[in-house]
Amino acid sequence: MTPSGLSIRGLVKEYVPGQPVLRGIDLDIAAEGVTAIIGPSGTGKSTLIRCINRLVEPTGGEISLNGQPLTGLRGTALRLARRRIGMVFQEYNLVERLTVMENLLCGRLGYVPVWRAWLRRYPEADVARAFQLLDQVGLPDHAHRRADALSGGQRQRVGIARALMQAPDLLLADEPTSSLDPKTAVEVLDMLARLTAEANVPVIINIHNVELAKRYARRIVGMAGGAIVFDGPPEALEPHHLRLIYGGEDWM
Amino acid sequence: MSTQPIDGGRSGDAASTGGVNRVGSTSLAREWQRFTPGQRIGRWLVWLGMVAACVWAIRSIDIIPEFLADAPEQMADLLVRMWPPNLAHYYPTVHGALVETIHIATLGTLMSLGLALPVALLAARNVCRSRVLNTLAQLILVSSRTVNSLVWALIFVAVFGPGPAAGTFAIAFRSIGFVGKLLAEAMEEAAPGPLEALRATGAPWGSVMLKGLWPQVQPAFWGVALFRWDINLRESAVLGLVGAGGIGVVLDDAINFFHWDRVATILLAILVVVLLAEVVVTRIRTKLL
Numbered sequence: 293m294t295p296s297g298l299s300i301r302g303l304v305k306e307y308v309p310g311q312p313v314l315r316g317i318d319l320d321i322a323a324e325g326v327t328a329i330i331g332p333s334g335t336g337k338s339t340l341i342r343c344i345n346r347l348v349e350p351t352g353g354e355i356s357l358n359g360q361p362l363t364g365l366r367g368t369a370l371r372l373a374r375r376r377i378g379m380v381f382q383e384y385n386l387v388e389r390l391t392v393m394e395n396l397l398c399g400r401l402g403y404v405p406v407w408r409a410w411l412r413r414y415p416e417a418d419v420a421r422a423f424q425l426l427d428q429v430g431l432p433d434h435a436h437r438r439a440d441a442l443s444g445g446q447r448q449r450v451g452i453a454r455a456l457m458q459a460p461d462l463l464l465a466d467e468p469t470s471s472l473d474p475k476t477a478v479e480v481l482d483m484l485a486r487l488t489a490e491a492n493v494p495v496i497i498n499i500h501n502v503e504l505a506k507r508y509a510r511r512i513v514g515m516a517g518g519a520i521v522f523d524g525p526p527e528a529l530e531p532h533h534l535r536l537i538y539g540g541e542d543w544m
Numbered sequence: 545m546s547t548q549p550i551d552g553g554r555s556g557d558a559a560s561t562g563g564v565n566r567v568g569s570t571s572l573a574r575e576w577q578r579f580t581p582g583q584r585i586g587r588w589l590v591w592l593g594m595v596a597a598c599v600w601a602i603r604s605i606d607i608i609p610e611f612l613a614d615a616p617e618q619m620a621d622l623l624v625r626m627w628p629p630n631l632a633h634y635y636p637t638v639h640g641a642l643v644e645t646i647h648i649a650t651l652g653t654l655m656s657l658g659l660a661l662p663v664a665l666l667a668a669r670n671v672c673r674s675r676v677l678n679t680l681a682q683l684i685l686v687s688s689r690t691v692n693s694l695v696w697a698l699i700f701v702a703v704f705g706p707g708p709a710a711g712t713f714a715i716a717f718r719s720i721g722f723v724g725k726l727l728a729e730a731m732e733e734a735a736p737g738p739l740e741a742l743r744a745t746g747a748p749w750g751s752v753m754l755k756g757l758w759p760q761v762q763p764a765f766w767g768v769a770l771f772r773w774d775i776n777l778r779e780s781a782v783l784g785l786v787g788a789g790g791i792g793v794v795l796d797d798a799i800n801f802f803h804w805d806r807v808a809t810i811l812l813a814i815l816v817v818v819l820l821a822e823v824v825v826t827r828i829r830t831k832l833l
Contacts, residue, residue: 345744375746385737389759398755402746409751451741458745 296358297323297494298344298462303353313339313345315518316353321511323358325356326485326495328505332514332538337498340515341464344496345377346370357462360429378455378493382463382467384447388440392450394441396422398458403421418457426454451483456491463488467496469504477501481508486531502534512531612749622804629808638794638806640812645790648708648783649776652715657769660720670739671731671757685728689721693779697788708789715776715783725770730764731757763832770832774818774825781814 303317321327323328329337335391343471344355353508355362357376365373378399386395400418401409408414429449434442439450448468457462463495469477470483485508488495499505505512506526514522514529514537535541579587654682666672667681677744697715704710732756742756798806 347740347744371746373746374744377744379741379744382742383737385741387738387742387756387759388735389762390755394755398742398747399745401748401751401755404751406748406750409747410546410754454741454745460642481727509569 297321297356299341299356300344300494301354303343303355305336305343305348306351306473310433312351313518314343314350317520319496319513319523324492326488326497326508327508327511327513328457328509329496329498329513329515330500330502330505330537334498335515337515338466339427341347341466341496341498344464345374345379347366347379350433352360371402376461378458378460378463380451380455380463380465382470384451384471385445386439386447386450386454391438392442393419393422393435395450396425396453396457402458417523422453422457425456429453429483436503440443440459441517445480446471448472448480449483452480452487456487456493459491459526460493462494465495467498467500470500477504502529507541559685563576568806579626603781608811618656621688621800625675625802625804626808628805629691629812630803630805631809632808633803633806634813636811638791638813641784641791642817644708645780645792646817648715648780648788651771652775652780653710653719653769653776654720655712655716656723656772657765659716659812660724660727663720664731665753667724668731670734670736671753681724685721685724687721688717688719691718692787693718693783697783697786706787706789711780711783711788711790713778714788718779719772719776723768726768727761730761732766734760766832767829770825770828774821777821778814781818797820 296495298319298321300319300321302310303314303319305314306312317340325455329340331337331349339348343350343355346364346365350363353363356488357373360373362373369417390398394412397404397414399416400414404414404418423432423435426435428527430454431446431453432448434446434450439447444452448471451468465484469481472480481504484495484497497505497509506529511521512524512526512529515519516537516539522529559608562829606650661682666677667685672678674682695715696718700710700713700717704713738760739752739756742752748753780790780792781795782792784790784794786794787793791814795810796806798804798810
């Protein structure tokens with residue numbers, strides 16, 4: 293068991309009793325670099341990632357981050373654990389009717405008392421950090437635009453900035469580029485990899501695109517049928533592994 | 545099957561695979577009728593039931609033919625007595641009562657918003673996960689709506705005594721059901737993604753509601769509030785009939801003393817205010833959405 297990084301032991305998830313989506317996942321992820329999880333749709337990639345921050349409740353198994361167990365946490369303890377885990381979503385999940393700045397500050401809601409959030413009296417350091425992140429994601433002039441006025445790529449940049457506002461120990465990205473066109477996908481992923489490397493935040497990313505996964509990840513985890521069938525560096529990923537992960541070969 | 549020719553069903557040697565097709569194409573009756581016999585009987589029974597209900601209703605409400613016959617005459621008489629409206633009567637009596645009516649509607653609506661919000665949060669199934677609380681909240685909303693505002697007014701007149709306070713509470717309690725139901729529906733229609741994202745940041749429940757749910761519900765909230773205010777303006781005009789304040793009191797007096805020219809003034813005043821409110825509310829609502 294590594295004292296730093298993420299440790300998953302025997303993770304099982306059954307949405308319907310007797311039909312496990314995850315069949316006993318064991319996975320250790322170091323506290324640095326990008327780890328990509330690839331696999332066909334419906335194989336439990338999303339469930340795996342959501343079990344980590346407990347948006348999905350695991351049926352069995354243990355998960356711990358930097359030595360602190362995440363499974364079994366409830367109430368405030370769970371909230372405090374979630375603050376340390378940022379998340380980026382496929383559909384961005386911004387609050388559409390709020391401005392970009394407020395969406396960024398939403399990343400601080402775990403740290404800011406409700407009354408301050410209500411009165412929009414966020415600490416100055418948070419606002420300064422938000423402006424800094426807006427510069428870094430390339431949206432310096434968009435602070436006051438409403439989120440629903442942005443393009444897909446811009447929205448995902450805001451989504452990434454919001455996750456980084458948490459100053460997380462771990463960043464989860466659930467198909468962050470699947471709703472974007474190929475060019476924007478590369479730009480957004482490039483930015484995600486760069487910013488998280490600068491901030492020294494480890495990233496777990498679910499991704500469909502094997503080429504992108506190989507390009508940005510230092511480690512690739514291949515899943516099929518709710519189990520891990522490949523785990524290694526991108527160079528080690530051979531066609532026969534992909535056959536094992538996705539089945540068939542007509543698509544390759 | 546993909547190698548089987550399309551007309552395979554008609555050739556005698558392919559009877560085993562094409563048999564179903566052939567039987568289907570020859571025995572299917574080429575006749576179209578809109579309803580099956582069962583449906584026809586059912587429709588006939590529904591019509592019969594409706595006619596029976598009407599006949600029963602007409603027999604039970606005891607229409608006296610003589611009164612029905614001279615109704616047009618009576619109406620004409622009433623209109624003649626109303627004309628011309630006694631506009632001099634408007635200020636200060638009717639004016640004061642009208643302003644009081646608007647106050648009752650406005651305060652009652654505000655109060656109902658405050659009361660309906662927590663109930664709506666409990667009723668929305670994506671906000672409150674407890675089925676028991678959902679049902680309880682729905683029960684509160686339904687019971688608020690089933691009791692007519694005049695009945696609410698009678699109850700609050702008994703509590704507070706006659707006057708606008710009773711009217712305000714009657715309006716508020718009557719509106720909880722309407723406002724709460726529409727608010728709960730708006731909450732249930734809110735996109736779950738942003739809420740999930742805020743929960744994932746470790747935000748406390750209050751902040752998730754405030755920053756994730758409220759921005760999504762806000763347009764509906766103000767739309768419902770304005771719409772209900774518009775309705776309440778009309779409802780509060782009659783509350784005076786049971787002594788709950790507002791222009792209804794003046795109207796009731798005028799009718800009791802057969803001052804039909806004053807009645808006309810009051811009805812005109814109500815009409816103008818309701819029309820104005822309608823215009824204002826419609827304008828603001830189109831800007832909100």
